[in-house]
Amino acid sequence: MKDIRSDFPILGRKIHRKPLIYLDSAATSQKPKQVLDAMDEYYELHNANVHRGIHTLSVEATEAYEGARKKVADFVRVKDAAEIIFVRNATEAINLVAYSWGRLNINRGDEIVVTIAEHHSNFVPWQQLVVENGATLKIVPVTKNGELDQIAFRKALTKKTKLVAFFHVSNVLGTINDVGRLSLVVRRLAPNAKILVDGAQAVPHMPVDISKLGCDFYVFTGHKMLGPTGIGVLWGRRELLESMPPFMFGGEMISKVSLEKTTWNELPWKFEAGTPNISGVIGLGVAVDYLLKIGMDKVREHDIELTTYATNKLSKVDGVTIYGPSDVKKRGGVVAFNVGSVHAHDVASILDGEGVAIRSGHHCAQPLMDFLNITSCARASFYVYNTKDEVDSLVVGVLKVKEVFKIK
């Protein structure tokens, strides 16, 4: 993997006169030159609006845009590319489902099931929906080991359950949910429920075959998988997407507009009102090419290698607490930890002084922080361009934290 580092111009940066060690890819990944070049090339050579023009540039832009949709569909093994809806990010994808499908199908007396470890983006939309319509939100805890509490999950599912929304890979604990198996459980115990899976931390890091997961909606985002910001994906089953009213109205999403009424465009454009993020979609398509060239199995192996190395090294440092499953096979490339009673922001500040970029805080998962009885934690996350040497620098930084704060 080492030879790919030169594809990422930013990795040559110095931070406080030290080489940048970027361990915050779970927040957003860095972008290879190939992705940046493709976006420049679109603006320099093909820039035009999509789906409307007869002129050459518009045809080229449309081909690039729809070609990227096909690439993304193939990447996650979706046969019908019209089921791939481009949105801004995973948050918007979940909001689209909450506003369009949720408000039509979930009513007082119905139940929504989520887990305690959801990112706020897969928690607050559902919390707000039940505040609005009087439905019930049930929250499934995780075990001490950071895995989904299977018994509580089963108990929460009833005939009243209309939606089960859960993460594929936790952005804090790193826990990987066996989505296929959970979907089977949902179908059996909650026959009236639809299943939404937050794949924001999964699609960038492991092979994902949506056709085998058994869910109804799946969301992910481009900027965590080497793509640009501002482009995300909602996948939904065709029959569901067709039954849903548009989320936003305007251009592109219409079939015919008269003074009295408007009919909607076909999928996927029904949900893509207005001029879309064309360069973002093109960039995402090239990010997919890039990941496929490495191979998603290799990406996953690399994550496992670095996570194993990091958890081994960090767990040997006295005073360091690591959160999440101890079995690295059950976790993605994130390691959340605390150093003694030192606040995560202080850990991050001292590491920043060493050139090491990590995330600190509540990670948009305050219910989980409360559950773990902590206010915040530090999180190192890995991706294809990271190395064991960089993990070593992380550990040196953690020792520095202990030294500054005089932690034994």
Place this chain on the structure above:
Amino acid sequence: MDMYREELLEHWRNPLNFGIIADATLIVDQVNPLCGDQVTFYFKIENGKVKKVKFTGNGCAISIASASLLSENIKNKKISVLSRITGEDVLRLIGGSVAPARLKCAFLALEVIRKING
């Protein structure tokens, strides 16, 4: 990191005025939404002056040290002059450079003071 001078860390370890005031005349909560850090300040105000001040809460070294120093600083001051305390005053109190990303932490307690007159 010159942000973490020993004096500042001493305030983190043993903050001044840490605790509650049972007969407080004013209680102010403040949350830093970026990190979820939270402080609660208890004031006993008599004759327009801060007679007693204490605080509790969770926070990083910067926010706790700043609360410690600022609470000590406002003791016996008139309520009417508290609005004159600026961010620069707080930075001077904690006596060092604070990284831009950490200014919110440094100013958590100042936000509390700002709420008193408002």
